[in-house]
Amino acid sequence: MFLTRLEEQVIIRIYDVRIVKCNDTFGAKAVDDKSAAFLFFQIIWCKTLSIYMKKGIPHYMNTQHTHNSSFQEGPYSHVMKLPAGDLTVYASPQLFSSFDYKVFEMANNNLQIPGIRYMGYTPDVHVGVGTCIGTTAVWGMEDGYVSPSIVGSDIGCGMRVHLTNLHKDVLKATKLRRKLVKVIDKYLPMEAHQRGHYSDIRLEHIVRKGLHGLPNKYIPDSYTPKKSTSLTHVEHSKFSFDEEVLNLVEDRTWHRAHRQLGTLGGGNHFVEIQAIEIAEENRETAEAWGMFDGQVAVMIHSGSRAWGGAVSQASSSAMAKAMARLGLGSSDPRLVFAPLDHPEAVHYVHMMYSALNYAVVNRHLIAYSVREAFRDVFGTKCELRTLYDLMHNYAWEESHPDQGSVFVHRKGATRALPAGHPDNPRPYQATGHPALIPGSMGTASYIMVGMPGGQDNYHSICHGAGRIRSRSATKRLVSVDDFAGALGIGTDDEIVVNQASLESILDESPQAYKNVDDIIESVTGAGLAAVVAKCKPLAALKGAK
Secondary structure, eight states, X not given: OOOOHHHHHHHHHHTTOOOOOOOSOOOHHHHHHHHHHHHHXXXXXXXXXXXXXXXXXXXXXXXXXXXXXXXXXXXXXXXXXXXXXXXXXEOOHHHHHHSOTHHHHHHHHHTTSTTOOEEEEEEEEEOOSSSOEEEEEEEESSSOEEOGGGTOSSTTOEEEEEEEEEEGGGGOSHHHHHHHHHHXXXXXXXXTTOOOXXXXXXXXXXXXXXXXXXXXXXXXXXXXXXXXXXXXXXXXSOOOOOGGGGGGSOXXXXXXXXXXXXXXXXXXXXXXXXXXXXXXXXXXXHHHTTOOTTEEEEEEEEOOHHHHHHHHHHHXXXXXXXXXXXXXXXXXXXXXXXXXXXXXXXXXXXXXXXXXXXXXHHHHHHHHHHHHHHHHHHOTTOXXXXXXXXXXXXXXXXXXXXXXXXXXXXXXXXXXXXTTOTTSOGGGTTTOOEEEXXXXXXXXXXXXXXOGGGGGGXXXXXXXXXXXXXXXXXXXXXXXXXXXXXXTTTSTTOOEESOXXXXXXXXXXXXXXXXXXXXXXXXHHTTSEEEEXXXXXXXXXXXXX
């Protein structure tokens, strides 16, 4: 049996034989260790199959995946032949060699779901629950599956960027940046259990109609239709679904989700004030989007809060029971899935769309609060125009060349469409839409645009830097002084934060994440997307537990 070098690396990493150096040749001992590791891998796989047979759980070898015939492997793109099927990985050799072996175990589990046509990893991939963050997984519509595990618990989690008419020089003084952060903190609830300021909004309108369910007073540009971007410069402003499913939602979920509407949430959710640096090679695109060098922008990361969490929890439980009845399974009990036409799957998809409606409105209202704060500080002539809003945790139907309709899951993956793609929103048909990629606290973020070569990965790119260590490990290994140094605390270029104690958000320090520049290099090197602008942080606001 013959293996490619990268496949040999996967096998070695899965069984923790730490000898791969990504150099051009392997030594004699490496060959011996690789042979032993591969044999061990085969033994473990056989044991897994044995367990399946003893428990009466079906196992699947999905070897006939549909893949673009034009796909070419290269330094940043590789097809891995795992026991359960093919995995496409987009990453530089250096990033690839740093991957935790568990990401390949999880891929192998996911590839056991019947009928899967394609599975890909972006370079920010890291271990999640049931499925890695950084996954794109595709099924056909006629015999497809849906998996809450390959969507994620924060359904509709995503990014939003607003462009101001301010130049970064206005915020040169650290004292003014601190004032702005303090005022935003007043308008935007960020701490756990804080109630949102939007009790006058009817939640049933939001989950049914998305942005179209908002009262006009919360759409600041609704009275100037020719300049309006709130409803047009978004990936989707409304998802339609069978609203009868809402009758089954518990009262406590309605109550909690209503309280949290317009709130940030904790973890890696944030609001960041940034300064734009346009990439010279894509200046024309940037200017078409209304961007200029030194422009102050606001980047937001949040999701569907309690509503999406409740949908995910209830549907995962129901789907696990359905799997038992249908005789479905995998080697990971946290990986749940069901055929698209099964009642539990149908219910989940409809409820997922309600959560996507909630998520886009939640980010919109966060931006509304930030806008009010900016106007308090800089006056009523200060503008915050929507550049774009997109999601990176969801599943839906798409049409792809030579494949027709397919059901695409993205968990921690961003859709980045090129110019001319029919799914671009109308304002971005000629250029492609902005793809919003956050860095970590203290590092730059990126605004990108999809390239035609992205079709090989169903136009999915990274969703951020990607964690390299857990929250507990970060708190154990990174000091507050290290964190403060990364933020430039005490210098003229200090990245101002809203938390009085850095210890409360230490698990979100830059040291917890991969180098976002390396991630972007892999995306551009693979021809998936191009950089339009780099966004350098001026201030960051995060919620704490």
